[in-house]
Amino acid sequence: MSKDILLWDETIFSNxxxxxxxYLPEHFVHRDSQMQALRFSLKPALRGMRPVNCLVKGPPGTGKTTAVMKVFNEVKEYTDDVAFVKVNCQIDSTRFAVVSRIYEQLVHITPPSSGISFRRLFEKVIKYLLDSNKTLVVALDDIxxxxxxxxADEVMYSLLRAHEQYPGARISVIAIISDVGIPYSxxxxxxxxxxxxxxxxxxxxISEIADIISSRVKHAFFKDVVSDEALDMVVTYVDRTGDLxxxxDLLKxxxxxxxxxxxxxxxVEDVDKAYEASRLLHLCRNIKSLSDHEKTLLGLIAKDSSLPTGELYKLFHEVTGLGYTRFYEIIEKMHISRLIDADFSGKGMRGRTRYVAPAxxxxxILKCLE
Known part of the structure; x- marks a missing residue:
């Protein structure tokens, strides 16, 4: 048997x-200035003061969340008086869902999804902070x-103005924004x-990408498993997308x-085959965050992009039973999120016939919806 053949109980992964x-890498490179800025912003918490709020922004896959979590872990080593919470806004996408996640991470109890108001749940969060004399730092990831x-405004307003209604409450926010073309203010x-x-x-x-990818290969695989040619191909693909x-995912x-x-x-063939799945990583993550009704509408658009919105609405209503107002809200949301293109043609009354097409x-899209 050839020594290059893997036995059934063997693996090429060392870790x-x-x-x-x-995974939080022990050595997080090429983000020194950003890490220093985060440390400086959180430093007041070590003296019982409210930390400086932060707006962390940049393209997807550029280390934003990793940097924040690394600094959170660093500060935890110096104080027990600060509670750090990260909320994935792609999953928890309403004000109630965000405060539920905060409550869960603070007291380690999942609140009921119904039967309790936002105000009551938020007051429980504040009571915990005041009783324990803790400062709360919330990272709103993918806000x-x-x-x-x-x-976004509802969540930020509740958190940042809490001290006005509850004197002594100390809350700061790190808003993490991925530049994916969605306008925000x-x-x-x-x-x-x-x-x-x-x-x-x-x-x-590209030199930084090569450095980071090489480090992951070194720690994830046994020696000499990934050829230089395969490594170069991974780096090229990452440089093409800009998303580490x-x-x-491609290495895995x-x-x-x-x-x-x-x-x-x-x-090289293994990498090339893997890229077909990895290249859809962003798209599938975005689609996964949609509600069932939103996925239904996106699927209708992907199957037939030649329909004007009037006919598209009729199909959507037949499937979901939802009215035009909700249909229009979903169209606008997916247009802003760059999942669809919604443009007006010169046809129809006053040239305002609107056609919707997948972006x-x-x-x-249909593959990610499966």
């Missing part, structure tokens, strides 16, 4: 955990997803109390492809 999205329906009432330190995360340079998460899928072939080496290849 596969390194290739998971929630983009709270903007289309106005939830806070209500002036929020802006007047947010006043954040803005911390920009630019795209990684695609590269990490490539390794699994090699194991499926019972090979001890990751080939991605219909086959890719």
């Amino acid at each position: 596969g955990e390194v290739l998971e999205f929630d 983009n997803y709270l903007f289309p329906e106005g939830h 806070f209500d002036p009432r929020v802006g007047s109390v947010f006043l954040p330190e803005e911390i920009a995360f630019p795209r990684y340079e 998460r695609i590269g990490i 899928r490539s390794g699994l492809n090699a194991e499926r072939r019972a090979s001890k080496n990751v080939s 991605y290849d219909s086959k890719d």
